[in-house]
């Protein structure tokens with residue numbers, strides 16, 4: 379499975395995680411579903427697990443106790459076997475965040491679920507692998523400690539000069 383962690387994230391998975399972190403759990407689910415359906419490799423199950431954590435969060439925010447417990451269990455089935463970090467996503471952190479949330483929900487119970495601590499809705503952390511293409515010769519460039527250089531023509535720049543291109 380660690381082989382499946384090589385490579386970049388599906389753009390819709392990134393969109394989904396951004397929506398997740400913005401608290402838009404329903405919209406996050408829609409984007410992650412596109413990534414899940416589009417992806418043919420095993421990493422689709424990682425996307426599915428993240429999607430289900432988002433639906434769990436959605437159930438929690440809507441006061442749906444049974445839905446939250448069910449989606450927690452379902453999501454862990456898809457997430458349990460992945461390395462702690464996969465394709466730059468902090469999977470172990472996501473699992474422990476979901477676990478802390480469901481523990482608190484179970485203590486509150488169905489009657490008092492709405493009293494849950496909002497700070498338990500933790501965001502997903504990930505880092506995107508950037509691919510740099512040389513603007514002079516079209517070769518894929520190498521990056522080390524923010525120094526980007528072209529192995530073909532020697533073109534180089536510092537990635538901190540280019541923040542304007544990132545959101």
Ligand SMILES: [Zn+2]
Pocket residue numbers: 512513514515516517528529530531532533
């Ligand atoms: Zn070049």
